[in-house]
Amino acid sequence: MRPLKSLAYKDGFWAFLMLLPNVLGFLLFLLAPVLATFAISFSDWNLTDDFRFNGFDNYKELASDPVFHKVLGNTFYFTLVSVPIGIVLSLLLAVFLNQKLRFIRFYRAAFFIPVISSMVAVSVIWQWIYNPEFGLLNYALSWFGIDGPAWLTSPKWAMPAVIITSIWKSLGFNMLLFLAGLQSISESYYEAADIDGARWYSKFARITVPLLSxxxxxxxxxxxxxSFQVFDMAYLMTQGGPARSTSVLVYYVFQNAFQYFRMGYASAMAYVLFFIVLIVTFIQFWRQRKWSIY
Incomplete structure (x- = not known):
């Protein structure tokens, strides 16, 4: 027994040694900043003055800050529009790319390229597409006699333009996940449906959608x-404008932290975002059994 016990201790020592870099990285670069941010959210620290606690003053200010209310509304608007449309389009695209077509691998790779493309390059390309004078989108609309808007400089159209770009950028990733789910569904379900004379839409609604839950x-x-954490696209394409129509919550956190140097206020805002995401995710897991068959 003693040799087995010493061998277990030896294996445990090497396992701990191998895990130590990841554990230290988690403690130093994730847990410590999270705890420090929580403490800073109760202060008025601005990087230059001494650290001083001010209680719940930052959170009280958030409740009466009209800019915070606007960017929070913009964030919900972005989420409520981009998420459903992106999921539906990626599901339909996955169904199409799950067929036995010629050059199917090329099509799958082409739709996945935006996912791995640089956000800076994507923003530059779409800024050119949205250009009101020589942009590709307004040029295409002119074929149908439509006078396209000034997409990125219009308070009405700037957020829809950012949403369209965001959906295009993430479409390939969600498509890949749905494609993996589709390929895990047994063909026997569809063969049984064919025997019963089911149409394609019946098979999609009664087999594909439930098994993909x-x-x-x-x-x-x-x-x-x-979507709640969107930042880079709004920063690169519109800088939160015009008139803060595309200013989202993370962008306002960035402004307060690194432009206005209000670290305490930015940290309080970050924790409000954290609790919003936590509550929304908890509700989704709580409601999962209502619409998932597994």
Whole structure:
């Protein structure tokens, strides 16, 4: 027994040694900043003055800050529009790319390219597409006699333009997840439906959609979390304008922290975002059994 016990201790020592870099990285670069941010949210620290606690003053100010209310509304608007449309389009695209077509691998790779493309490059390309004078989108609309708007400089159209770009950017990733889910569905279900004379839409509604419910749940949760954390696209394409029509919550956190140097106020805002995402995710997991068959 003693050699086995010493061998277990030896294996445990090497396992701990291998895990130590990840554990230290988690403690130093994730847990410590999260705890520090929580403490800073109760202060008026601005990077230059001494650290001083001010209680719940930052959170009270958030409740009466009209800019915070606007950017929070913009964030919900972005989420409520981009997430459902993105999920539906990626599901339909996955169904199409799950067929036995020529050059199917090329099509799958082409739709996935935006996912791995640089956000800076994507923003530059779409800024050119949205250009009101020589942009590709308004040029295409002119074929139908439509006078396209000034997309990125219009308070009415700037957020829809950012949403369209965001959906295009993430479409390939969600498509890949749905494609994996589709390929895990046994063909026997569809063969049985064919024997019963089911139409394609019946097979999609009664077989594909229910059996994809775990994948749909995962895609929905991840899409909502990512949409609440959107920042780079609004920063690169519009800088939060015009008139803060595309200013989202993370962008306002960035402004307060690194432009206005209000670290305490920015940290309080970050924790409000954290609790919003936490509550929304909890509700989704709580309601999962209502619409997932697994």
């Amino acid at each position: 775990p994948t749909t749940f995962f895609v929905t949760v991840m899409s909502i979390i990512n």
